[in-house]
Amino acid sequence: MFVPSVTNPIGDFVRDMIPRLAEFLPASFQSETLNSVTAFLVNAIICVVAVCAVNIGSAPILIFMERKVCAHIQCRLGPMRLGWHGTIQTIADVIKMLFKEVYAPSGADKLMFYLAPLIVLIAPFIVCALIPFGRNLVVADVSMGIPLIIAVNGFGVLGILLGGWSSNNKYSLLGALRSGAQMISYEISFAMILLFVVMISGSTNLMSITLGQEGTILDWWIFKIPVLGFIAFILFFISSTAEMNRAPFDIAEAEQELTGGYHTEYNGTPFAMFYLAEYIALVTNSALATTCFLGGFLPPCIGIAAIDNYLYMVPGVVWFFAKVYFMIWCYMMVRWTFVRPRVDQLMDFEWKFLLPVNLVLLVAGAAYIAIGG
């Protein structure tokens, strides 16, 4: 009988523990299959809870952070009244959204309308499961990590297209079509840059990509290959911003043009899910950037053993989230600084600039490796 299993350190621990615990049970309950199925279930539950905790837990923090970053860029204070400097403002928002009335507009395809926000949430959750947060902290340590991420990212488009189409609203439809065109285009350069990383690291497994950067800060992929790494990082930053539909590439929402784009007709909990998906995508994309370019959970060593030893004493998770939040902060600064390009300009930028540059980068990277970098 085939028993599903997820390869990860937690799984190893669970698989190790379950047979020992099973010894206390009556003999009739003891069997190899049952043990491994139980181990799988326990492992799965632990993993789901962990992913949900990381994602859903970080969303309110990010919303609060966004509101504060935005406020301070704009010479304001931001939320101040609830908690210390408005720290629990987003909790009030979440509770309020949960208790709002929920309805679908007339003429909407109800099934698709309520399904769309769930589909949007799938992609970032799966990506999050693949990312190593620490040496022993990864949910699914699959060997084909990068191709899986590229494949799964397409799901987000589906959710947004469905949401826009099923709302029975012209603004939503326009927003969804814009978003579909944009995300499919930018997925190509997104994939290209990930392939560049795969090429230089020689592995598609995210854990080995991270461990390949072990050493000093100059061994991170962003600095290891002299100029190309940095260019790749900038290109990744641009295409992932477009991939997430974040400003300045938020033409799908475009509040001034389309009043909210694909989620114009959503209210209450479904709208909260779109909101959540946006911020979880922010976490996962920042985590991906951290893993691929900024050394993942590795500390920023500088090559002096005395200092490096202290840096290694800090757990990898802390380093990881420090880098992730730095990336998120960069995304936020960009969002509140730039204005939004037009639809056709955005497409032009992708097909006429970003993609050729990516191809050149790929070739240059190959040449660098061939020469013996």
Add this chain to the structure above:
Amino acid sequence: MGIINFAPKILDPIPGGKYVVNAIDYVVNWARANSIWPLTYGTSCCAIEMMSSSMARYDIARFGSEVFRSSPRQADLFILAGTITHRMAPAIQMLWEQIPGPKYVIAMGACTISGGPFIYDNYSVVRGAQNLIPVDVYVPGCPPRPEALFHGLLTLREKILKETCRHPWHVGRPKDVSTMDRYREAAKTWAALEEMKDEEMAEARAKFKEEHPDYKSAFKPIRVKKEDFPEVPRVPFKRLGLTQSELFAKLREKFPEVTVHTHSEDPIEDVVAATPADRPLEVMVRPEDYLPIVEYVKNSPDFKMDYLIDVTAIDYDDHFDLVTMLRSIDIGHKLFLCVQLKKDFSIPEEKRPTSLLASIGTISNLYPAAEFKEREVYDMFGINFEGHPDQRRIFLDRDFVGYPLRKDFTHPQMIRRPV
């Protein structure tokens, strides 16, 4: 919405259950009161103050309300910023219906409370938002300062904190009386009230007049006496282009019938020469000359009237004055053409207020700018423009009865200003 409204029914009978209900109330109200997302909606002056309140100086974000949602489906609060007109009223009701519950309404500014400066002699303004949708908080002012809006917001917060799911939030319904009937009734009651007041007050007024023979000067506001200020002569007006006499003479060469409006017996040339330089020349034109003159002054190199300032009309007892204001950007002179359009009195008297009383050719083929201006004149005065490409009402509804800027215009919603 649904589930927590059943909570009291299920939990209250259970011993200790009411504490749970109280706790739910507390948490839910706390969340609702502290996270009020307004709808991006504004029509006039108050909207600017609403925007100011979310800007750097006042910063509505401190109360967690900076998330202005453009879509009504994600908003909680409807700030009615600006005057509500009858044309806008259905849109407002629809927006309010689209906001998911619990929803709150703040009526910001005098116009949305009562009609504000637009109460009297007005045919298009809704006198108070409460006639359309239920209002929670009124913020007076014209326009209210951002601080006043914050006070309104905090008052609303207190109101929300007192809610309980035992008496669930009442959705209410927008008033479904058709607008016209409601206002006809309101106007009637108002007129009756005014009459009553008049009768009651008549005696008192007469008595007051007897007791104070100099009542007209008695209540003049006292002003500090000022010494006679020497009047500084105003800057002499530099007239560009042709002088008025030259303009008039040149026009008269081509069209000998043109005159200017005057009561004096002097020759017209002297009257033209005597008008002050800063006042534009206003020429009286026969209706049949109107189109040729406009075409002539537009194309003639002497005049070059290439810029249309405005087209408007004035209603008199038996005629309309159609005033066309022209200007030459190149040369700099101005010329006003005034056409007297006799009213068509062959129309039976009872039909006159609702029918087009005069007719004249359009100049929108010469000046594209005239298209909308002529639509406005058509809308407000009921003057027909022959050959106009798109003659529809512009400011009022298609089914609006009558032409408001005529002097004999009456409307059931109009309340006369007490004199």
Add this chain to the structure above:
Amino acid sequence: MPTLPPGFRIQRETNTEEFFINMGPQHPSTHGALRLALRMDGETIVEVVPHFGYIHRGMEKQAESMSYLQYIALSDRQDYLTAIQNNLGVVIALEKGMNVGVPEKGEYIRVMLQELGRIASHLVFFGCFGGDLGGQTCLLFGFKEREMIHDILEEVTGSRLTTNFFRPGGSRYDVPDTFIPRVKAFLDHLEDSMRDYERFLSKNIIVLERSIGIGVLTKEDAIAYGCSGPVLRASGVAFDVRRVNPYSIYDQFDFDIPVFHNGDCYDRYKIRIAEIHESMKILRQCVEKFPKEGPWRSKEKPVRLPEGRYYSEIETAKGLYATYVVAATTGEKPYRIHTRGPSFPHIAALNKMAQGHKISDLVTIMATLDPVIPEIDR
């Protein structure tokens, strides 16, 4: 050919399916209660038909039963971004009828408040332009400096927005002692912040891409549609009432009328920025020459106009603001007052500008026209 809804006129021989979008009356970028009916071919605009009247308040009808002075208060509510300029437009028409002059200090007060109002309006434009392009931060920057002008206006007139300040022969009150120092401080502050703001938008590559060559209004079209103010001057017509027919004491100051020649969105943006600098120039001269002593208004007379028709025109921040007063009999009440607002012709030319552009460009064009809807509907 299918029958089109009223207002749409362009006939096309295409096989693509067109659809209609309703923009407004509640839409974040229509600048108030304006409704635009768009005929779209995909994302491209085929035709725009504006629908007005959602904030038509019948001011002209109401004015017929009001006194002249009461109408000054109503004029605040037309173009509320530059209420102080509308006041002057009405007051000048009344002064022509009453034949009163204004003392020198009164004229200086007028010019200074005019220019402050112009700067305030252009700052709102700056904010809305950035905001409509998607940069929310610009919106807040524009409003930040505007608050300082409101502080000054509040101190002088007692009101932030609806000032109701000028009267025939001068103004309601004298300015306080702090007026000149505060204007001076404000100018110094604005000089620095304008430098920052221009760096923020004027050379931003996305702004350039989105505004250069968008919504071009040729010189001939601009004149034919009756555009005025910055929109006309961005199309290469040097027309400014302050220079052509100087009112108040505008002929005593040294300032330039900026004129740009392309007539696209970027020029309309740049010209307003240039006008802020010109207004600052005028204000600096005013601050230097401001008479400390002397009367600030001429002897008060009852506002009674003799029979006749009076016309005044001024240059507000949006353009040519003309007031036409008809007095049928000598008295305190007008027979008819008509106002010509500058935004109305601009919206009339919108279809010409937006045809063939994308829906995002329509938002840019609307932002650079800087319309105020209550002034159109009145």
